[in-house]
Amino acid sequence: MSEHATSTGMLSAQRITLRAGARTLLADFTHTFYPGEIWCIAGPNGAGKTTLLATLAGLRRPAAGQVEIDGVPVADWPPVRLAQRRALLPQTAHDAFSASVLDVVLLNRFPHLSGWGWERSEDRIAAHEALAQLGLAEFAARDVLSLSGGERQRVALAATLCQQAPLMLLDEPLTHLDLHHQIGCLEALAAWSCEADRSLLRTLLFSCHDLNLARRFATHALLLDGAGGAYAGPVRDVLTPARASRAFGYPLTLIRDGDDEALVPALRANSRDASRQSPPGDGTSPNSSNSSF
Amino acid sequence: MSARRALAIWAVLGVLALLVLAASLALGSVPVAPARVLAALFPTQHATGAPADLAGEIVRTLRLPRALAGFCCGALLALAGALLQVLLRNPLAEPYVLGVSGGAATFALFAMMAGCAAWLVDASACAGAFASILLVLGLARGELWRGEPQDASPRLLLTGAVIAAGWGAVITLLLTVAPEGRLRGMLFWLTGDLNGGTVPWSALAALLLALAAMMPAAPQLNVLLRGDAAARALGVPVTRLRLRIYLVASLATAAAVTTGGTIGFIGLVVPHMLRLLLGNDQRMLLPAAALAGGAAVMGADLVARTVIAPAQLPVGVITALAGVPVFLWMLLHRRR
Numbered sequence: 001m002s003e004h005a006t007s008t009g010m011l012s013a014q015r016i017t018l019r020a021g022a023r024t025l026l027a028d029f030t031h032t033f034y035p036g037e038i039w040c041i042a043g044p045n046g047a048g049k050t051t052l053l054a055t056l057a058g059l060r061r062p063a064a065g066q067v068e069i070d071g072v073p074v075a076d077w078p079p080v081r082l083a084q085r086r087a088l089l090p091q092t093a094h095d096a097f098s099a100s101v102l103d104v105v106l107l108n109r110f111p112h113l114s115g116w117g118w119e120r121s122e123d124r125i126a127a128h129e130a131l132a133q134l135g136l137a138e139f140a141a142r143d144v145l146s147l148s149g150g151e152r153q154r155v156a157l158a159a160t161l162c163q164q165a166p167l168m169l170l171d172e173p174l175t176h177l178d179l180h181h182q183i184g185c186l187e188a189l190a191a192w193s194c195e196a197d198r199s200l201l202r203t204l205l206f207s208c209h210d211l212n213l214a215r216r217f218a219t220h221a222l223l224l225d226g227a228g229g230a231y232a233g234p235v236r237d238v239l240t241p242a243r244a245s246r247a248f249g250y251p252l253t254l255i256r257d258g259d260d261e262a263l264v265p266a267l268r269a270n271s272r273d274a275s276r277q278s279p280p281g282d283g284t285s286p287n288s289s290n291s292s293f
Numbered sequence: 294m295s296a297r298r299a300l301a302i303w304a305v306l307g308v309l310a311l312l313v314l315a316a317s318l319a320l321g322s323v324p325v326a327p328a329r330v331l332a333a334l335f336p337t338q339h340a341t342g343a344p345a346d347l348a349g350e351i352v353r354t355l356r357l358p359r360a361l362a363g364f365c366c367g368a369l370l371a372l373a374g375a376l377l378q379v380l381l382r383n384p385l386a387e388p389y390v391l392g393v394s395g396g397a398a399t400f401a402l403f404a405m406m407a408g409c410a411a412w413l414v415d416a417s418a419c420a421g422a423f424a425s426i427l428l429v430l431g432l433a434r435g436e437l438w439r440g441e442p443q444d445a446s447p448r449l450l451l452t453g454a455v456i457a458a459g460w461g462a463v464i465t466l467l468l469t470v471a472p473e474g475r476l477r478g479m480l481f482w483l484t485g486d487l488n489g490g491t492v493p494w495s496a497l498a499a500l501l502l503a504l505a506a507m508m509p510a511a512p513q514l515n516v517l518l519r520g521d522a523a524a525r526a527l528g529v530p531v532t533r534l535r536l537r538i539y540l541v542a543s544l545a546t547a548a549a550v551t552t553g554g555t556i557g558f559i560g561l562v563v564p565h566m567l568r569l570l571l572g573n574d575q576r577m578l579l580p581a582a583a584l585a586g587g588a589a590v591m592g593a594d595l596v597a598r599t600v601i602a603p604a605q606l607p608v609g610v611i612t613a614l615a616g617v618p619v620f621l622w623m624l625l626h627r628r629r
């Protein structure tokens with residue numbers, strides 16, 4: 001146990017290329033993600049956020065290049081040892097049969113089980129702690145089939161936390177949540193990635209469509225344009241009005257009120273100016289969901 | 294679920310199975326007192342002095358093999374059902390859904406129509422089951438072997454279901470053209486019939502093998518229920534596990550069908566009843582399903598051969614007639 005807790009969770013993508021059919025989603029991407037960083041992966045629909053997360057988690061082979069976790073290529077990690085180091089929250093959870101919330105969360109202790117695979121008390125403690133961190137303590141005995149979409153998603157997030165891996169990859173963890181719970185989850189994740197005394201740092205990557213939440217809670221951002229390009233860097237350098245407008249194919253503008261900032265869709269009057277900032281023909285990416293202006 | 298709770302559940306179900314076994318040995322058209330049942334099973338000093346012990350003979354050569362055959366069939370079917378419900382992630386899955394029983398039935402009915410001996414009918418059933426298993430393995434190799442990125446369960450289910458439907462058509466055809474005199478035997482076989490004769494050692498061995506092959510993987514089965522992506526992220530070798538589940542469930546079904554014909558309903562209902570009562574932890578559920586399924590078929594067979602004795606009903610009729618209302622009641626009265 002303790003050996004995993006102190007392991008670093010460093011994630012390194014080396015010249016990876018991702019393809020979907022004939023389309024190149026990401027070309028020759030190299031970057032290292034360090035513990036203590038919170039990364040938001042943003043980009044339009046179909047830009048390859050899920051594909052990238054699955055590739056970084058070692059569940060999908062990139063078309064070229066390789067992914068290393070703690071300096072070892074993901075393909076060389078034995079699957080269970082890898083699962084002790086990196087947790088992945090998939091976008092969808094299957095619930096064909098009823099089960100208690102506690103049992104669902106306990107499933108993510110699988111990489112830590114030994115012998116005949118019965119959980120020990122430390123596994124139960126980890127599960128209860130994870131539920132408490134997300135404000136789900138009183139849900140432990142509930143049937144997952146009786147939960148709302150947002151509650152189910154928080155349970156899935158608690159399960160991922162309870163895996164206690166130093167590297168965590170989350171595919172759209174906030175989608176079904178209301179604002180209150182989005183912020184609650186992000187605060188829990190921020191606390192998880194960096195213990196209060198900075199004695200233990202963990203690496204966190206999550207995909208997200210809310211650029212303002214990303215700007216507020218992430219330390220870094222990776223913006224995919226879905227045509228092979230990607231910008232990685234500190235969140236305020238990447239999620240700028242100009243870059244975000246180009247990636248999402250709609251003009252965005254940054255408004256300020258004191259210390260608060262927000263990226264909002266520009267009004268039509270301004271939209272011509274904003275779109276002129278980028279070169280003609282570049283303003284709409286091939287995946288743009290909006291081409292009406 | 295803890296190991297201690299699982300052990301307690303298995304102990305209770307084990308005692309229940311033993312009680313049903315005892316009743317199966319003692320009751321029937323010739324009732325045998327419990328003391329004489331014991332004497333017949335464990336012949337000690339008295340045995341030498343009782344040459345014409347009719348009751349003992351009935352217990353040893355008729356009732357014991359039949360009860361054991363019932364236990365093995367029920368246990369194998371319930372185990373296979375529980376496994377396939379996990380593999381296909383579908384509550385409607387049951388041992389016959391992927392066509393194993395259809396293949397067995399088609400071949401067995403062919404043999405019966407040709408007037409073959411009983412052992413040859415069994416051998417044909419076994420061959421048919423294997424033919425169907427190989428057919429599904431070949432057609433669904435993408436789902437079972439290669440491990441494709443998308444969720445494979447629906448396609449595997451459809452492949453198996455279509456093959457099962459094909460066998461069903463052939464079975465109907467055989468029943469239509471079968472000679473009048475053989476039809477009754479064929480229908481009995483189709484509904485499930487435990488009128489075997491010898492102790493079913495092969496089915497007993499298959500049951501122990503199936504449990505031994507799946508129990509170490511039971512924690513992985515729990516994870517697999519959350520979807521392929523989640524299971525792979527937790528370090529479960531999904532592709533190999535799927536193939537293992539499919540093979541064990543199919544071979545268990547083949548062994549059960551060869552021994553007792555296509556006894557219906559047990560493989561669907563017993564795992565669900567246990568889930569509703571005890572939860573869906575495969576580590577507890579697989580052995581519990583085997584014990585409960587075995588007890589259920591033994592009990593149903595006891596009813597089938599006593600209710601209109603000396604005539605007998607096919608055991609499958611009893612499992613369905615008793616199972617349908619009980620299961621519906623449990624399903625509709627469950628608390629969320």
